[in-house]
Amino acid sequence: MATSIRSSIGAALAALLAALLTSACSAPSPPGPRLVIEPDDGRGFILEAIAGATRNIRLTIYEITDLASVEQTPAAPARSVVQALIDAAHRGVGVRVIVDQGQYGTGNNAQQIQQTVGAMRNAGIAVQLSSTAFCVTHQKTFVIDGPASGFSGTAGKALILSLNLMPGYFGGTRDYAVISDDQGVVQEASRVFDSDFTLPSPNPGCTYAYTPAATIPPPSASDTPALGEASLLFSPVNSKPRLLEIIGSARQSLLLTTEELGDDDMICAIGAVARSAARPSVRILLSGDTGSNAAAVKTLLGLALPNLSVRVMPGVPPPAGAPSFQTPLYMHGKQVIADGARAFVGSENLTNTSLLQNRELGTFFDDPGMIARLQATFTSDFATPGNSLPAQVCTTGSQCVTISCPP
Numbered sequence: 001m002a003t004s005i006r007s008s009i010g011a012a013l014a015a016l017l018a019a020l021l022t023s024a025c026s027a028p029s030p031p032g033p034r035l036v037i038e039p040d041d042g043r044g045f046i047l048e049a050i051a052g053a054t055r056n057i058r059l060t061i062y063e064i065t066d067l068a069s070v071e072q073t074p075a076a077p078a079r080s081v082v083q084a085l086i087d088a089a090h091r092g093v094g095v096r097v098i099v100d101q102g103q104y105g106t107g108n109n110a111q112q113i114q115q116t117v118g119a120m121r122n123a124g125i126a127v128q129l130s131s132t133a134f135c136v137t138h139q140k141t142f143v144i145d146g147p148a149s150g151f152s153g154t155a156g157k158a159l160i161l162s163l164n165l166m167p168g169y170f171g172g173t174r175d176y177a178v179i180s181d182d183q184g185v186v187q188e189a190s191r192v193f194d195s196d197f198t199l200p201s202p203n204p205g206c207t208y209a210y211t212p213a214a215t216i217p218p219p220s221a222s223d224t225p226a227l228g229e230a231s232l233l234f235s236p237v238n239s240k241p242r243l244l245e246i247i248g249s250a251r252q253s254l255l256l257t258t259e260e261l262g263d264d265d266m267i268c269a270i271g272a273v274a275r276s277a278a279r280p281s282v283r284i285l286l287s288g289d290t291g292s293n294a295a296a297v298k299t300l301l302g303l304a305l306p307n308l309s310v311r312v313m314p315g316v317p318p319p320a321g322a323p324s325f326q327t328p329l330y331m332h333g334k335q336v337i338a339d340g341a342r343a344f345v346g347s348e349n350l351t352n353t354s355l356l357q358n359r360e361l362g363t364f365f366d367d368p369g370m371i372a373r374l375q376a377t378f379t380s381d382f383a384t385p386g387n388s389l390p391a392q393v394c395t396t397g398s399q400c401v402t403i404s405c406p407p
Contacts, residue, residue, distance in 0.1 A: 132205025146190035
């Protein structure tokens with residue numbers, strides 16, 4: 001009898017332990033801010049967030065084609081981001097999406113984007129093409145379970161990305177994202193989305209120019225709701241001054257990655273940090289050293305400072321007409337780390353167009369663990385042989401100029 005009781009107790013304890021282990025393995029990610037690095041982390045963080053949505057999903061995106069039925073190279077898997085959005089809509093979650101109108105209409109991937117948008121609309125997802133009040137809607141942001149009338153309870157989260165939702169961005173590019181459950185962030189991102197979703201398109205629409213005064217018509221601050229979150233950077237409203245502030249704050253080290261570095265003020269601010277009395281270490285990773293980056297490379301390397309280095313990650317294959325050099329990943333991500341203590345990740349390139357003419361979103365953070373991981377990835381990309389290449393100063397071309405900076 002005693003043996004039978006002990007066996008029953010043992011079996012019950014074993015069953016309880018198994019249940020606890022299963023629960024632990026399937027539990028959602030813990031609350032708090034979280035850094036995502038691509039291609040290391042894949043689609044999982046997005047799929048997990050979409051699967052956890054109970055009320056609504058807001059998505060603002062520049063390019064979106066991550067759906068298995070859309071023919072593209074590389075192909076999307078069956079468990080794709082867009083399929084997860086469709087599944088969420090089918091289970092009753094309200095899904096709304098803003099897609100950049102230019103990429104939908106005439107972009108290089110317009111056909112695939114149109115197919116993807118059609119599939120989402122057929123599933124009951126409300127898709128709105130972006131307002132031409134902004135030259136480009138280059139923002140990449142999810143808001144999961146943001147504010148909605150008649151609901152309370154589950155707190156929402158925001159996913160602020162540098163990557164587009166296309167298969168190649170989960171394997172061939174270096175990109176970053178920040179997941180925030182700060183409710184101020186969630187609410188402000190939701191308010192701006194709701195405004196952008198219904199924002200009319202002016203006639204004529206915004207037309208790109210390399211100087212704000214020549215942009216027709218220039219984006220207006222009135223097209224953006226009142227902003228109050230100190231950690232958020234929205235273009236065209238406050239991204240430029242806030243990025244200039246974090247860059248200028250560096251006293252010991254400045255680590256920076258961007259696809260494009262073309263804004264004169266940004267280039268001069270980086271040079272000023274490198275020339276400052278403290279001579280902080282300034283290291284920069286770009287997608288390349290030609291085209292829109294040529295002037296930045298020529299200007300910064302022309303300073304001939306031992307504490308300033310610029311390298312490039314052009315990826316595989318190189319752009320048409322470029323030399324045949326290659327690196328495993330293409331640098332698409334946008335991040336800044338000042339003194340190893342404060343960081344930025346977002347959709348903003350450091351160009352006049354991105355900062356003053358587009359809709360963009362980025363975020364500051366100071367979480368030590370997130371910064372340590374971001375810094376370790378940067379160091380690997382910068383210092384590991386073959387991961388990046390030394391930038392070369394241009395000798396010809398219309399963009400091969402030295403920027404005149406204040407003394």
